[in-house]
Amino acid sequence: MRHWVCAALLLVSGTGGAAADGKAVFDNNCAVCHQAGGVGVPGQFPRLAARAGAIAAKPEGKTFLPQVLLYGMGGRITVDGEQILGAMPGFDSLSDDDIAGVLTYITGLGHKPVSYTAADIKKARALPGRGPSDMAAMHTSLAAKKVVP
Numbered sequence: 001m002r003h004w005v006c007a008a009l010l011l012v013s014g015t016g017g018a019a020a021d022g023k024a025v026f027d028n029n030c031a032v033c034h035q036a037g038g039v040g041v042p043g044q045f046p047r048l049a050a051r052a053g054a055i056a057a058k059p060e061g062k063t064f065l066p067q068v069l070l071y072g073m074g075g076r077i078t079v080d081g082e083q084i085l086g087a088m089p090g091f092d093s094l095s096d097d098d099i100a101g102v103l104t105y106i107t108g109l110g111h112k113p114v115s116y117t118a119a120d121i122k123k124a125r126a127l128p129g130r131g132p133s134d135m136a137a138m139h140t141s142l143a144a145k146k147v148v149p
Helices: 022-029 052-056 059-071 096-107 118-126 132-144
Strands: 002-005 073-079 082-088
Touching: 022 096, 052 059, 052 096, 059 096, 059 118, 059 132, 073 132, 096 118
Parallel strands: 002 082
Antiparallel strands: 073 082
């Protein structure tokens, strides 16, 4: 089993306004682990390309992804048939616009993009707070329902 640990490199972009540049937010905050274009590192950092869009295309998945960005994820998950044990930091310090922009960007990597708005992120922030291990358990539950590939 391989481990993935994403250093908490919160290079918070300062867009602070509408229509955040999702690619720039991704490049500054996520690419260090998930790699350019979201291709990931098998067994260490899950690929986002062609996965995030498939997840967000389902209502439960569209609700799940903002929570992952807000709260992070820690524990065991299975991605592409490989178990990964690790931790991803939460990025709740990013603005709602930045999170919406990055989610819209990653869902369009190898898939039809799913649009997120700042209002979607505000709604996610209003949900009961979860910890990284809660998010890993949610991932496992959604995988069993075929929401998460």
